[in-house]
Amino acid sequence: MTATIEAGAAPAVNRTRWAQLALGVVAMMAISSPQYIWTLFTKPLMGQLGTTLPDLQVTFSILIVLQTWLSPAQGALVERFGPRLLVALGCALSGASWVLTAYATSLPAVYLFYGVLGGIGTGIVYIGIIGQMVKWFPDRRGFATGMAAAGYGFGAIFLNFPISSSLATAGLQHTLIVFGLMQGAVGVAAALMLKAAPESGAAATPAAPVGALRTRRDYTWREMLKTPVFWLMFAMMTMMSTGGLMVISQFATFSRSFGIDEKVLVLGFAALPLALTIDRITNGLTRPIFGFVSDRIGREKTMAIAFIGEGIAIAGLVAVRDDPLLYVLMSGVVFFGWGEIFSLFPSTLTDTFGETHATKNYGFLYMAQGVGSVLGGPIAAWIFSQTGSWMPVFGAIIAMDVLTGLLALFALAPMRRRLIEQAEDAPAGTPALA
Template sequence: MTTALMETRGSAASTRWVQLGLGLIAMMSISSPQYVWTLFTKPFQDALGATLPAIQVTFTILIVLQTWLSPAQGYLIDRFGPRLLIAVGCLLSGLGWITSAHVSSLIGLYLTYGLLCGIGTGIVYIGIIGLMVRWFPDRRGLATGAVAAGYGFGAILTTFPIDTMMRRSGHQQTLVVFGIVLGLVGAIAALAMRMPGKSDVLPPPPAMAAQAGTPPAKMLRNRIFWLLFIMMTMMSTGGLMVISQFAAFSRDFGTANVVVFGLAALPLALTVDRLTNGLTRPFFGWVSDRIGRENTMAIAFLMEAAAVTLLVLFRHNALALVVLSGLVFFGWGEIFSLFPSTLTDTFGAQHATTNYGFLYVAQGVGSILGGPLAALLREQTGSWLPVFAIIIAMDALTGILALFVLKPMRHAYAGKAAGS
């Protein structure tokens, strides 16, 4: 290898870690609208005189817009680059919080917190994931896991401050202050981002990864994509149910305000959950880079089924709620590193942002099932147990599908592509 090439590779290696750091900051800045939402459900219910299912429609709008618009957002980022679009996304997310502080109706809440935060977080999320699979062809699981961890970790820094400010100053001032701060921090980080250029010499992807890029239209005709879509929908449903309904079911179980280690169980559990939800993404991404995507999926998803089962069995114990909810998120959050890296390994990096935009729609489907429909099932049955039973079954099924259906399908597809 020539000295010039070594220097070029060294420069690209340094640059890509800087890009990962910037992506991590931007992801952290947009995580609170989703992960701290559960703290706002009761204040919005009281302020608007609405039922829990009606309030939870806001969360569904946020996730649906975050995910269902992502194919178009991914195309725009593939076409025009990440810098300006991601900055705008961060500002829109902050604006959603600021404007929702002043709403006086459900429609107003839907059009501010739901609409603006949904569009903004979607642009940022899909753009940064698409950026990382390009900068790290050799470490896609680790890189996507690291920035996706920012989306989980960000709320660690905000959960207790938001909870404290809400108690002292009310939810309106809290939304305005944090909306301004988080929007500006994310936008500043985004303005330094860029796609890898021709002068950036990056390591090659693994042998099993697709070398050529499959365009979205062709990918959408492939059964592997739809299997991944169904699997991601099932896993998203359970995680989003826990995220959006956590305060509600912990109150029903009588554990929300029980003191654990000197702190109320609800905000303590939410903080622990954000930590494990962040840690699992780079951890299982790193594991999947070494033992394979499907093997890792089977381990993580079956662990998730077991964790949710234990959470239900010990639901009236506040300490168990804190510990086991953390384990639940450790078994769930890795979907945001495993699915994009698996998709890009299968269909190539050329159209990675747009392609993942289509798969990310599964998160929106999961938000409908895990948000208002789960709340409605709780109201109809008078219990959260049927909701948890469905989630446990879907988690276990997804783990089995990864090992016994997805794995042979992907091996056959890779062999066919290599022989063509």
């Protein structure tokens, strides 16, 4: 498929790419709950299996590790066979993981069904959709990936209260079966209408938007892994993922330790599901907003604003933990400062290493979230179990957020510019790393 997708392109092509973005958002929404609703399942699963929180949180780490560490291979499959078949398969596996978990009677079974199957399924969908959007929207890369990633953040908004209510009235098994079937069906339906993006080089590439710094070379994954720029971005995404995934996976647990649970009311609503609902809204909104901003003022400046702001927000969350209303509101600010990593990093990576191999290349960077899930999941829970306090965990996260924001300005920006300038100056036909 070849088409011009720049500004002023044929209306049919323009309509096609916006339709693909909408379908991508729906598919992402369908596979978001295994990650974002997990915190509601920890308490009933602990009671049913008679296990401890650190042992149970291994499930969450398995989910994220497989979602991310298999993504290079999944990205290669999407590039070879197209998004329709692979994304549909991923949505089906994600829904099936909940249904099978409903019948799990042991911790290893939960690891297998919720962690392994869910991780494989959600990973295929996530990497497939993001990889398509950076190709469909070369002129609005930050915004488009932000919208797709927003679907992943928004998906659980509509399910926080229904799932919380279902757990209380119908129990864990019924909840997992009903919502697993529903999410799987919606995701598969959206996936079956997806189309592959135009091949890089076949479509006319529009001028980069103000603030964007782009390469004209396309790096293979082997070439990309040899650059210090990639490994700096990997370290930065790991640090930001650690904090965000700690808050996601442990939110209900550390909120209860602060005295804020389902019995505490805020504005007439149970505090915990209300906070989770607000968090999903801000976690979704931040992705296209900061993606749009980065298209205008540059990726690294936007990273600095968002990441340092996230550190300040987490400090604020800890400071107001004795006030339920302020705590719920500040939790929304925390998620607004974290979710944007899923628009900023893929757009920055594609700007730096080209779009021909974008899906596979982002698969390697996305592995950083798997590292963050281990640090923010069982390791954070272990630190709490050893110290009896969440304060050491929060302190480490605040420090990493601020450090990552500073690295964006003072390390990533000059390194990325040098790499792009060197690629521009290289004689035609020379290897990308010459």
